Amino acid sequence: MLRTKRPPQVMSEVDRDVEVLNHVLGELELFMGQLRMTLGSASKKKKKQKKQPALPPKEEYTDFFQKVKYALNLMGRTHRYVKDPDPSQLLRLIFSSLSFVLDHCPSPGLAQAVEAPLLLPEALEFLEETLSDDDYGVWKSLGTAWNRSRAEYPNSARVSAYVPVFSDGWLPPVLEQERHGALQDAPPPASVSPTHLRRPSLSLPPAQSPGTGWRDNPSQVPPLSAQGLVRVLYGFQARNSQELSVRKGDTLQVLDQQRKWWLVQDEWGDRGHVPGNILEPLPEPGHDGGHGARQDSPPTLQPNSSPAEVTAWLMDKGFSRITVRTLGVLRGHELLQMSPEELRGVCPEEWRRVLFKLSPIRTSLGIGPRH
Structure with a gap:
């Protein structure tokens, strides 16, 4: 069970997300246990030629898929802050469970039809950077509702905010400050503190201090x-x-x-x-030295960016030296128009991450890759 030095009624955003993630993982394990038990009983019944026990109802499968998406959103928000278990290992376990349930889901296409919650941009980036090839294929096969953020999803206004219901009646603890309502796919504040907590076998420790720079982390x-x-x-x-x-x-x-x-x-x-x-x-008056914008403002990528500016943007985003060297010879419009196949050919290790970073810029500029 997670502990915190703060009073249990009030928690920081990260601590709360970690605690909620623990409970979501517990819910996933609970469904997996029930499904395995049903399948095991079905195997024994089949040998005895008796009526086989029914699989869980469709609603429970839907609840499982929703909580998987919710867990991915929570991991996208917390993976920089936790160390044990390693986030990539935990993600592998989640996708192992997801693949098992997909293989034993009686309703084809049910998972693909689950819209809420839509994945957060930080969750999508985490998946792009972390998933193995096999798990990446599973993720992409689930379709648009699993691969687009709310800003990118068609008719996203129709997709309601998701509020998980826990089987033991547990409610998330209160935040120090309420999260803005526009984050419809992130954990909403609660009004009741937890009572008796069930500890899942996969649990996360208290959050660690962040280690990322301000350019990729607005907080x-x-x-x-x-x-x-x-x-x-x-x-x-x-x-x-x-x-x-x-x-x-x-x-x-x-x-x-x-x-x-x-x-x-x-x-x-x-x-x-x-x-x-x-x-x-913007620089404060009298502190810019007459040189305009602050020197530590993040580099931007535009169609008219020079190779030097493209290089600065790639370095700011933390790409490897070989990726910076390979793509840094291009002008902005050349990089922005590269197709996924072209990116994969020149930087096979990081092409997915490059594509992910280019996507919001392309959207804002109204341009796409050449075909």
Whole structure:
């Protein structure tokens, strides 16, 4: 059972996600145990020529698939913070269970039809970077509902937010600060603290300190004052009344940056939330030395980017030296238009991750790979 130094009624976001993940893993194990027991009984009954026991109902299979997606979202949010078990090993176990259930699901296409929860961008990136070839094939075979974030999924407004129900009645603990409602596929806040917790055999330790830079982790961005100004790196189209549509190059005033989605105000006084990782802080007056933007602002990739700028972008994203050397000779439009086959041919080790990093930029610019 996980322990925390904070009072049990109030937890940090990461600690809470880890605890919820433990309980979701327990639910997956519970269903797996029931399914194996049913299949074992069916095998014995078959030998005796008696009526075979029924498999779990369709609703329980659906619940299992939803909780697998929920677990993947939680792992996408927490994998940088935990060490034991290793996230890649835990992911292998989850996909082993998923493959087993898919093989024994009486309703073909049921898993592919499960929309909620849609996967978070950080979960998709984690899967792209971590899955083995076999598990990657299983994941891709599950279709659009398992391979697109809410921003990319067609008619995503129809997909309701997912709130898991635990078989023992457990409810997630309260967060120190409520998460913004736009994160519809992440764990929602609860109003009741846990009572008796069932410990799953696969469990995670308390969260570790993050080790990633601020450029790929919005929660790590250097703090701004309440009146701080930021520049928009990539355009964003609002999908509901709580979000704000912004264009590349817009200057915004930050009102609240306590979550991954920041509350901002534009020059016309309109307010709304935008992803924190599409913003860069503007230099404070008198501290820019007359040189414009801060030197530590993240490099961006544009169609008119020079090879040097492409190289800077690749290095900022943490790609290997050989990938930087191979792709860094290209201009921005050449890299943005590369097809998956071309990327795989020149950087077979990291082509999936390169493709993943290019995807949101292509979407914002309205361009695609050449065929």
